[in-house]
Amino acid sequence: MPINLHRPVPDGFVVKQVRVGSIASGWYAQLILESGVSVPDVMPNGNSIGIDVGLEKFLAVSDGQLVERPRFFNSLQRELRWLQRKLKNKTKGSANYRKAQHKIRRLHERIYDTRKNFHYLTAHSLCDGVGMVFAEDLNLKATSRGMLAKHCLDAAWGSFLDILSWVCWKRGVYFAKVNPNGTSQTCPQCGTHTGKKKLSERVHVCHECGYTTDRDVAAAMVVEQRGLAAVGHTVKLPVEVRQPCRRVSRQRGLRTRRVSSSGDASLGTTREAGRTRE
Numbered sequence: 001m002p003i004n005l006h007r008p009v010p011d012g013f014v015v016k017q018v019r020v021g022s023i024a025s026g027w028y029a030q031l032i033l034e035s036g037v038s039v040p041d042v043m044p045n046g047n048s049i050g051i052d053v054g055l056e057k058f059l060a061v062s063d064g065q066l067v068e069r070p071r072f073f074n075s076l077q078r079e080l081r082w083l084q085r086k087l088k089n090k091t092k093g094s095a096n097y098r099k100a101q102h103k104i105r106r107l108h109e110r111i112y113d114t115r116k117n118f119h120y121l122t123a124h125s126l127c128d129g130v131g132m133v134f135a136e137d138l139n140l141k142a143t144s145r146g147m148l149a150k151h152c153l154d155a156a157w158g159s160f161l162d163i164l165s166w167v168c169w170k171r172g173v174y175f176a177k178v179n180p181n182g183t184s185q186t187c188p189q190c191g192t193h194t195g196k197k198k199l200s201e202r203v204h205v206c207h208e209c210g211y212t213t214d215r216d217v218a219a220a221m222v223v224e225q226r227g228l229a230a231v232g233h234t235v236k237l238p239v240e241v242r243q244p245c246r247r248v249s250r251q252r253g254l255r256t257r258r259v260s261s262s263g264d265a266s267l268g269t270t271r272e273a274g275r276t277r278e
């Protein structure tokens with residue numbers, strides 16, 4: 001059978017399995033290769049970040065970056081609804097019905113591809129200049145929250161974390177998941193339990209030490225601290241302690257740090273957030 005071979009099987013690899021499947025845009029064959037070389041696990045090293053996936057933003061990073069939910073999904077979803085309405089007016093089983101159905105399948109595929117591409121770009125930008133990435137273990141989290149959360153924490157975030165762990169491995173960045181319980185209820189500065197925040201409360205304000213920052217960034221900082229504790233590194237405290245050392249060690253020239261202890265509202269726009277949105 002003639003195939004479009006995107007790249008040859010690399011030297012030293014043996015094809016162990018071939019999976020053939022059909023999706024809207026055609027037939028695909030996936031080769032699973034094996035080689036005798038064992039790749040060592042990535043060890044904790046270098047700078048660290050923690051990430052928190054949220055309902056409002058796509059994710060927040062412990063260094064103050066906020067990655068927005070990409071807008072192109074809305075227009076794609078609109079297009080999908082439009083096509084689905086059109087399908088209703090066609091006679092079932094007719095040629096036009098099948099054509100309309102095919103268009104919908106193609107669009108589903110495009111949405112899937114677009115999302116995956118966005119996930120890869122985001123994962124790569126997170127890996128820039130760091131040696132450790134910590135994220136919440138979402139399986140635990142989904143069961144600990146209500147129905148709304150379960151609905152929102154759908155496959156998209158799970159697959160993002162899968163992609164992130166793969167990208168980290170590929171780039172030699174240590175990746176680990178931490179216990180997600182109460183990350184948004186703890187002060188990253190003094191560790192005080194601050195109590196549950198409502199979804200509408202966007203800002204973390206500590207009653208004990210007065211530390212103020214974006215709510216999701218605070219949660220990401222707690223995630224980072226838990227991760228660092230798990231790998232046996234000293235826990236970094238926000239802003240005052242870590243800002244100077246970051247500037248020297250990180251080679252991300254244009255990076256601007258927007259989190260200030262005064263709780264600046266303009267947290268949102270860092271260079272990375274802008275890039276991943278494109």
Ligand SMILES: [Zn+2]
Nearest residue numbers: 187190206209
């Ligand atoms: Zn505090």
